[in-house]
Amino acid sequence: MKKKIVIHQPDFVPYLGFFYKVKISDLFIILDDVQFIRRGWHHRDKIKTKNGAKWLSCSTVKDQREQLINKVRLSNDNDWKKRHLDLLSQNYSKSAYYETVFEDIKSIYDKDIDLLMDFNIEFLKLGFDYFNINTPIKFSSSYDIQSKSTQRILSILKKENASTYITGVGSKGYLDTKLMSSEDIEIEWIDYQYKQYKQLFNGFERNLSFLDLLFNHGKNSLNFL
Numbered sequence: 114m115k116k117k118i119v120i121h122q123p124d125f126v127p128y129l130g131f132f133y134k135v136k137i138s139d140l141f142i143i144l145d146d147v148q149f150i151r152r153g154w155h156h157r158d159k160i161k162t163k164n165g166a167k168w169l170s171c172s173t174v175k176d177q178r179e180q181l182i183n184k185v186r187l188s189n190d191n192d193w194k195k196r197h198l199d200l201l202s203q204n205y206s207k208s209a210y211y212e213t214v215f216e217d218i219k220s221i222y223d224k225d226i227d228l229l230m231d232f233n234i235e236f237l238k239l240g241f242d243y244f245n246i247n248t249p250i251k252f253s254s255s256y257d258i259q260s261k262s263t264q265r266i267l268s269i270l271k272k273e274n275a276s277t278y279i280t281g282v283g284s285k286g287y288l289d290t291k292l293m294s295s296e297d298i299e300i301e302w303i304d305y306q307y308k309q310y311k312q313l314f315n316g317f318e319r320n321l322s323f324l325d326l327l328f329n330h331g332k333n334s335l336n337f338l
Contacts, residue, residue, distance in 0.1 A: 115276040117301065120144050120253065120266055122182060123233040124154040125171055126322040127240075130305030133338055134279050136246045142269060145183040145230055146254040155182055156229055158322040162204045163314050166321065169197055173229055183254060185229040194222045201324070208313055210331030218324065240323050244335045263289035270298055277301050310337045 119138040121131065123145060135141045149155055157170035172188035198219060205211050221235045240246070251273075258268045266288075270278055277299045280288065285302070293300055309317050311329055318325075326334045 116140065116274060117277040117279055118142060118270055118273055118275040119279040120269060122147065122155060123230050123237065124158070125156050125229075125233050126158045126169065126236050126324050127154065128158065128305075128320050129307065129323055129326065129338060130281060130303065132240050132244050132246065132323060133305055134281070134303055135241075135248050136244060136338065138248055138279050140273060140275075141248045141250050142253055142273075143234070143250060144253045146181050146252075149180045149182045149185045149229075155185075155233075159320070160201065160204065160322055161312055161314060161318050161325050162200075166318055167200070169200065169322065171229060171232065183228070183230050183252075186227055187229055187232060198222060201328075205313065205325075205328040208328040210328055213331060214324070214327045217327075240327075243327055243332060244338050262287070263292050267293060267296055267298065271296065279303060281305070308337045 117138045118140045119134045120142045121134070121144055123143050124131065156173055157168050159166040160169050161167075170193075172190060172193035174186040174188055176184070176186065201215065201218065205215070208214075217239055221232070221239065224235065226232045226235070241248075253265075253269060256269055256272055258265055260268055266278065275298060278293065279301045280303065282302050282304045288300070290300060307317075307319050310326060312318060312325065313329065323334075326337060330337060
């Protein structure tokens with residue numbers, strides 16, 4: 114039996130392509146024991162405002178220069194949470210599903226969560242609920258693999274007897290495809306194409322957080338994934 118697996122970091126409120134990859138996979142492995150990238154997507158993503166796309170960034174504690182994603186802590190200063198909620202309220206209060214979606218989001222912000230990863234996973238669960246995703250989940254840290262880069266991914270795939278690795282076209286720049294092929298792992302490249310949906314303000318903006326779709330379409334969001 115062929116087994117398709119997607120391996121991805123637990124990013125904060127990610128874009129729709131992330132959920133699409135998880136939805137078509139047989140197993141989602143959260144890559145939690147790799148380095149936190151402060152200029153990446155682990156703690157931030159974009160929403161749409163009347164002035165264009167704007168970052169929604171979580172405040173984290175800088176314990177040391179190099180941190181694993183699963184060790185990064187959220188700042189105890191809750192002002193950043195209030196800023197997030199205010200920004201969402203200001204820009205989505207006129208959306209069709211504002212009241213329901215805002216309450217779902219606020220319930221996550223109201224939780225006493227110490228780690229960024231746990232905070233992000235709460236949002237991933239929210240997305241899985243709206244998109245009707247039931248893909249099983251595991252954590253890369255549970256495999257205790259010390260290798261790096263493609264070899265690390267390959268080692269995890271082999272432990273799960275995977276036949277196919279699902280990944281975005283952006284990884285073509287660093288994934289060793291010859292190494293994957295040598296172990297009979299097929300690569301399914303995903304170049305996610307948006308289905309345009311109704312948004313607030315002018316024009317259609319791609320590559321936003323999935324929260325934008327939820328506010329505008331609620332439980333109907335799965336029709337646009």
